Amino acid sequence: MSFPAAPPSSPPDAPARRRRSSGRVTLQDVAAAAGVSPITASRALRGLSSVAPELVARVNEAVAQLGYVPDPAARALASSRSTQVAVLVPMLSNTLFVDLLEAVHRTLFPAGYQTLIGVTHYDPQEEEQLLRSYLTHRPAGLLVTGFDRTEASRQLIAASGLPCVHLMETTDAPGVYCVGFSQNEAGAAITDHLLARGRKRIAFVAAQLDPRTLQRAEGYRRALRTAGLYDARLELLSPERSSIALGAQLLDELLKTRKDIDAVFFCNDDLAQGGLLAAHRLGVKVPEQLSVAGFNDLAGSDQMLPPLTTVHTPRFEVGEAGANMLLKLMRGETPPASSVRLGYDVVVRASS
Amino acid sequence: MSFPAAPPSSPPDAPARRRRSSGRVTLQDVAAAAGVSPITASRALRGLSSVAPELVARVNEAVAQLGYVPDPAARALASSRSTQVAVLVPMLSNTLFVDLLEAVHRTLFPAGYQTLIGVTHYDPQEEEQLLRSYLTHRPAGLLVTGFDRTEASRQLIAASGLPCVHLMETTDAPGVYCVGFSQNEAGAAITDHLLARGRKRIAFVAAQLDPRTLQRAEGYRRALRTAGLYDARLELLSPERSSIALGAQLLDELLKTRKDIDAVFFCNDDLAQGGLLAAHRLGVKVPEQLSVAGFNDLAGSDQMLPPLTTVHTPRFEVGEAGANMLLKLMRGETPPASSVRLGYDVVVRASS
DNA sequence: CTGAAAGCGCTTACAG
């Protein structure tokens, strides 16, 4: 009588499997509950159409029952892609960018993306540093402000291979995605408005001197040259940070040194608001003695004394359209246009 | 003659190892270059003191030479902790919170943490949603505004086990970490200032009506009751979002319905600025006929006509101290105090 | 349309 060979015995003291489980519900649990393999569950969750509808339904049911939440870290590690979108803006004290971020968030969040906000303080070096930091997080996409950055930043973006949309300015360069409006044209438009009011000595006051401000300056120059009224001495440019207080200070300075001006175009509404307050203090009548115009139509401009004439810029629309373009790119689709140029409105109020 | 049994031949066509390598420099590469094991390299990088100084030096050298950058996703997956800190604030259009975020970022970024900004729009439901989303990212810590949230949010925070610091308000409840100042006392202090100016009919105008605003209201009431001058009809409370325009509108309404007031305390500077502009339009002389005071000392308040009396609140200090407290907690250290109450300043300008 | 195996790049838990 022969005995079957003893089955290879498992080691008597097999150490208990070392688990680090966090008690978390995983995709495995979902797959088991749905009676499919983890890969199928994964595909069903990501909406890949190759999964049979019935299995998708079973997976969704299991997800709901178990309260499963995917782990972004695991997903990012396995796929080299996260659900975060890095958004770089110059400065939050300019409420323009707060509005922009608001629109971006409202568009991306419902689509399942988190917004990683980075503030560059208008410093290309700081932007580069933020970019390096954020890129290690393998964001799904990038939203940046304008085109002015270090060569290294440009290369980091290109090398990342990530979809990237540039906001607030546009270019026709091929392969560059952007949503914005013409800062130059808008600057010319508000200058033209002052000219149409019969103003001849129109000053331009600017701070920060970032690229978009300089584009507005160009628009201003173009309009005045066309009218044969350009005079470089009418420009007052300060590299300091834009603020209400600085606007007041610059108007003081302007009136002391350029006595014959009859209008001022401030490159941003905070400066213009400060200028309006300073004019009041100095007893300068607006618009009788001096027309005043701003740019961006920020909060409070309609409440000034008198209400401020300005350019209403489409930052909400830029944020929304830019985020939607990025969404398309992240899904591998091709947006209808790589460059979207939006409109703006000259808002005429009592200050001009 | 016997032949040794043929060794189990490896399958003739062993498939080449399937690699997904991204070409990325990994910790393995660093370890190999430094001649240590990956674990030792990992420990050296994380500054765990158990590694011999010489090995640390070799690892650092290898890191520099190879340009190694740790992968946050892998780190998060393995350790259940990321280097991101979620910060939840109510609203960026209130520049108070922009300042707060600025201070937080300046403190956390150099320490190696990224700030995940979430805007709740003063909506506890929205905060809860953000919290759920951010917690899946396994942040290293949490920074939240105040104590007013849904029960579910509270449980999410507690269940996460993450270090959490509450900003802008304080409590003495044990085990609750917070950095703020007494909104109530500050509200009383500015009211006392108006009383000291001889004002008897001091109105209180507020919007948004979030918890901190209501605490200021309580301070106002306390001060007036103490002076025997409290009158509920002097309060004008609006649930709408705070803004310059709303401040102007509320002052209009106030003057129409409470004709005998001699001072107004606005719960936030944007309202007060609007109120000041409206007073101008109506020909009401400030401070002769009406003293005006605000709260927070926001940008532009010192430029108003007349400059606005207000309370300068320590939001930068709150952000910095809060972030430092969180840093300590994330390192497993115990902060010297769980509740830090900072000071504020009544800034007397010409409007009162 | 579905799945078994391997791998993403780290750190934890043991062991010495």
Next chain:
DNA sequence: CTGAAAGCGCTTACAG
């Protein structure tokens, strides 16, 4: 003070 093994929770790349 140092390391070999296993695992974190997913997705990719093959294969059928």
